[in-house]
Amino acid sequence: MAQFGEQTASGHLHVSPESKAPYDADVLAQLRADAETIIARYPVPRSALLPMLHLVQSVDGYITGRGIAVCAEMLDLTLAEVSAVATFYTQYKRHPNGEYTVGVCTNTLCAIMGGDEIWQSVSEHLGIGHDETTADGKITLERIECNAACDYAPVVMTNWEFFDNQTPESTVQLVDDLRAGKDVTPTRGPNKVCTFKQTSRLLAGFNDGLADEGVSAGPASTEGTRLARAKGWVAPGDDAPQANEEVHP
Amino acid sequence: MSTTLTPILTKTWGEDRSWTLESYERTQQGYQGLRAALGRERDDLVQALKDSGLRGRGGAGFPTGMKWGFLPPDDGKPRYLVVNADESEPGTCKDIPLMMANPQVLIEGVAITSFAIRCNHAFIYLRGEVAHVYRRLLRAVEEAYAAGHLGKNIHGSGFDLDVTVHAGAGAYICGEETALLDSLEGRRGQPRLKPPFPAVAGLYSRPTVVNNVESIASVPGIALHGADWFGSMGTEKSKGFGIFSLSGHVKRPGQYEAPMGITLRELIDMAGGMRDPEKALKFWTPGGSSTPIFTAEHLDVPLDFDSVASAGSMLGTRALQIFDETVSVVRAVSRWTDFYMHESCGKCTPCREGTWWLSQILHRIEAGQGLQEDIDKLLDICDNILGRAFCALGDGATSPITSAIQYFREEFEAGMHTPAAELFPPAASTLFGSKESVSA
Ligand SMILES: Cc1cc2nc3c(=O)[nH]c(=O)nc-3n(C[C@H](O)[C@H](O)[C@H](O)COP(=O)(O)O)c2cc1C
Ligand code: SF4
Numbered sequence: 001m002a003q004f005g006e007q008t009a010s011g012h013l014h015v016s017p018e019s020k021a022p023y024d025a026d027v028l029a030q031l032r033a034d035a036e037t038i039i040a041r042y043p044v045p046r047s048a049l050l051p052m053l054h055l056v057q058s059v060d061g062y063i064t065g066r067g068i069a070v071c072a073e074m075l076d077l078t079l080a081e082v083s084a085v086a087t088f089y090t091q092y093k094r095h096p097n098g099e100y101t102v103g104v105c106t107n108t109l110c111a112i113m114g115g116d117e118i119w120q121s122v123s124e125h126l127g128i129g130h131d132e133t134t135a136d137g138k139i140t141l142e143r144i145e146c147n148a149a150c151d152y153a154p155v156v157m158t159n160w161e162f163f164d165n166q167t168p169e170s171t172v173q174l175v176d177d178l179r180a181g182k183d184v185t186p187t188r189g190p191n192k193v194c195t196f197k198q199t200s201r202l203l204a205g206f207n208d209g210l211a212d213e214g215v216s217a218g219p220a221s222t223e224g225t226r227l228a229r230a231k232g233w234v235a236p237g238d239d240a241p242q243a244n245e246e247v248h249p
Numbered sequence: 250m251s252t253t254l255t256p257i258l259t260k261t262w263g264e265d266r267s268w269t270l271e272s273y274e275r276t277q278q279g280y281q282g283l284r285a286a287l288g289r290e291r292d293d294l295v296q297a298l299k300d301s302g303l304r305g306r307g308g309a310g311f312p313t314g315m316k317w318g319f320l321p322p323d324d325g326k327p328r329y330l331v332v333n334a335d336e337s338e339p340g341t342c343k344d345i346p347l348m349m350a351n352p353q354v355l356i357e358g359v360a361i362t363s364f365a366i367r368c369n370h371a372f373i374y375l376r377g378e379v380a381h382v383y384r385r386l387l388r389a390v391e392e393a394y395a396a397g398h399l400g401k402n403i404h405g406s407g408f409d410l411d412v413t414v415h416a417g418a419g420a421y422i423c424g425e426e427t428a429l430l431d432s433l434e435g436r437r438g439q440p441r442l443k444p445p446f447p448a449v450a451g452l453y454s455r456p457t458v459v460n461n462v463e464s465i466a467s468v469p470g471i472a473l474h475g476a477d478w479f480g481s482m483g484t485e486k487s488k489g490f491g492i493f494s495l496s497g498h499v500k501r502p503g504q505y506e507a508p509m510g511i512t513l514r515e516l517i518d519m520a521g522g523m524r525d526p527e528k529a530l531k532f533w534t535p536g537g538s539s540t541p542i543f544t545a546e547h548l549d550v551p552l553d554f555d556s557v558a559s560a561g562s563m564l565g566t567r568a569l570q571i572f573d574e575t576v577s578v579v580r581a582v583s584r585w586t587d588f589y590m591h592e593s594c595g596k597c598t599p600c601r602e603g604t605w606w607l608s609q610i611l612h613r614i615e616a617g618q619g620l621q622e623d624i625d626k627l628l629d630i631c632d633n634i635l636g637r638a639f640c641a642l643g644d645g646a647t648s649p650i651t652s653a654i655q656y657f658r659e660e661f662e663a664g665m666h667t668p669a670a671e672l673f674p675p676a677a678s679t680l681f682g683s684k685e686s687v688s689a
Contacts, residue, residue: 041413043327043370044453049435050418054377075435088437088594089418091377103378107339108538108584109496109570114679145421145588147378148336148345150496150570151503154680160380167681188349189381199380203416211388212266214381221346222263223503224493227519228254235255235490236481237474 016095020065028070031059035074038205045075049085051204053092058201062093091203093140098133099195100178103144103157104171110146113153114167119143121168122175138179140196151220152187159199161186164218188218252511254519255482255490258466259506262350268385270392273353280398282469286361287406294365298468300476302488307333307424307461308536308565310487310554319448320456323367328456330363330371331433331447332465334386335417335424337376338537339588340568343492343504344462348375348382351466352389356412358465360398361472363410366458370411374429377416386414421592425640426459428594439596440640463492483509487553487564497533497571498524498678510556513569514548528573532656536565538585539645541652542578562652577673578657579664582649583611589646600643603634607650614664617671624654624661 023031034055039048049071056067063086072082086092104119105111126134126141133140149155152164156171163174164187177184183192190210194202202208228234261267261276273279286294299314320328332355336344348355355373363371375383390412393399401409415433422428423438430452432438451457467489471479480488487509493516496502500521507516513533517523523530532542535552541562543550550560557564572581590604607630610623631647638644654661663672676682 044434046435047415047433050377050432051416053418054416085435085437089377089420091419106584107588108581109340111584112572112576112581112675112678113497114681116675117679117681144378145591146337146339146341148342148376150340150342150568151494153496153502157378160378162379162381165680186381190384194380202380202383203377203418205387205414205416207384207387207391211268211381211384216264216267217262217346217350220501220503221350222259223501223520224254224505224507225256225259225262227505228256231253233253233255235257235260236478238260 016065019060019062020069023059023066023070027059031055031070032074034204034206035070039074041205046077049075049077049082050089053086054200055204057093057097058197058204061197062096096133096137097196098140099138100159100193101140101142101157101196102171102175102178103142103147105145105147105153105155105157106143107146109150110153110155115154118154118156118166118168118171122171125172126175134179136179139175151223152218158184158186158193159196160203161189161193162218163187164220186214189214252507252515254505254507256506257470257490258347258351258354258463259492259504262346262504267350268352268389270353270389270396273351277354278473279353280357280396282472283357283360283364283398284404286364286472287404287408291365291367294361294472297471297476298365301471301479302476302483302486303464303467303471303479304487304554305461306463306467306491306566308338308539308563310564313460313464316448316460317362317366317458319446320366320458321449326455327370327453328366328368329452329458330359330366330368331430331452331457331459332359332371332373332462333424333426333429333459334373334375334462335421335429336462337421337424338539338566338568339585340494340496340534340537340570341566342494342496342568343566345379345382346504347462347466347492349385352385353393354469355386355462355466356389356393357398358468359412360393360403360410361468362458362460362465364406364408368458369409370413372433372452373412373414374423374433375414375416376423377418383414383416390414420594421588422594422640422642425642428640429459430457437594439594442639484551484553484556486555491567493552493567493569495520495569495571498528498530498573498576499571500524510551510553512549512551513543516569517548517571523571523573525573528575530571531574531576532572532578532581532653534565534568534570534649535562537568538570538588539563539641539648540565541648542656544656562648573678575673575677577615577669578653578660579611579615580669580673580675582653583608583615585649586611586646589642593642593646597639597643599634600638600646603630603643604646606630607646611650614661615669617664617666617668619661619664621665623665624658627661628654
């Protein structure tokens, strides 16, 4: 972790006053009810903390002071204990996040396959840098680490859905579409990308019912499977299929 | 070519709705392994895993059956299975497509393993940055409950099992098994001192087995077809099959499920060769960025645990990142080092401070502004991290650096006067750059 918190010169973690403003009663009631559901999944309540922080982001769009307070109170932790956890993980945002997080992988393999060029184009196009948000509140741009999709490099994630084999042009188009309010479809994911708050609710463990949308696997994931089928290769005990050579022209 | 692919876990990937229980039961004898296992003695199952020779697929290659056998005798109190689905090691990209296309094989593996080790509550710790995979897992668990494969008194056996799928929140270190346990307990993900090992005091200080996704997904096949079936593939000491992930400068990057011991030469051939036959292979990682790099001289090293170790690296996660001669090794290593610096959890000084210094030095070498003593300084810092860091992240951070200096020292020396981008113009390495040059 290169940086711990948004710290003031005196070293204090900065929590803005508006992020401490109390929740409306109905919002709070729902938040607490959802949090109870999460806590019930675990033998020990504290295990609920990570999903509860995702839940806070689903309501507030980032980790707020009031969200930290609710987690602390419900799990019998101190504010410092909750803050320590919230500042450790990169998915927890310390200031209001855009409606869409666009993450460009710039770890070695993606960077070399074009991630650096993508990052540069989209950052210039939007006029923002890492962990910054466009003035319209639509897009937060991030440099991300390896997202386990190296066979689709260069990879861009939008609210943690896969956009495989991207180019600078496709990514600029992606952010333009998002800013224009158009639906965008991930390469491997649901029919359209959810908002940051919706995705955060999913990550809190609330199934959004979209599992049956999208592909089973992308083309790179099935290269070996298709090659084996074309060559008639099987695992021991499996019947050899008819070799069919249609797979790779 | 002697070795052929063995589609097992990957067999139905890409088929219509392959992630559903219906598809799994229809096409893969789904949950037959569980039914067979429930009729057996638990100790027999552990023995079968030992006999199969399965070694952990999460990187370290520890024998899975032996790990299960380390649990202390049942004292009637809870014990846990935690599946490590944090997949974040640079280059590693097998568990994520597995859980997207075939989550049921993992859930069946969880059920069989839990039965074998007397666990009634299992957890799958998934990295948080893969929303659709989380949906597929949540759905798979729902379907398995509805069909009676999970829950109370599974198939009349008297065995109860609950499964919780838990999403992390972005931190590579949470893949380290004890950091994962701390994270799952709602803490900062920092490694624990070992011993005690998780088998003795793991989740909530109770006996716990932590296994990788692919390890657990390999269990149903062993339960159904037997240890001999599994051992008929692979090599003497690295039995069975594994998913080999090719990325980078090959024609068809992707997932290739093959017996352990296949070579990179064979795999590149299967992947259609290098993306541009004019451009030679320069360096590659056998098992992710934490494993020392190899070069063209290692094309015929059998990719099994022992052969790769004898050749000076580690099989790791079979994350084969392929770089051709257009790529600056200094740029590659410098970027990996940024990753380790960013992901260092800060618990121990050699890694927290060392990765920062390594990154500073590599940046100036990459910029062509390296100082005369920089190579020695890099090696000295690596020497102070390797074996002195609290966990294997620190050790891993040194692997790319020391191995790259071993094979390409002259490129680091060139960094005393010439920027890497001048020696190796980045545009020549990109996917789209190469497409343009092909069509031009
Ligand atoms: C920094 C670090 C990251 C790791 N990341 C993962 C991971 O993402 N997935 C995984 O299965 N193992 C990972 N491991 C290895 C685990 O500590 C552990 O060995 C493994 O989960 C055991 O499962 P296995 O025996 O089935 O391989 C990591 C280790 C280290 C040191
Ligand atoms: S080696 Fe690095 S990641 Fe591991 S405990 Fe030390 S500081 Fe943390």
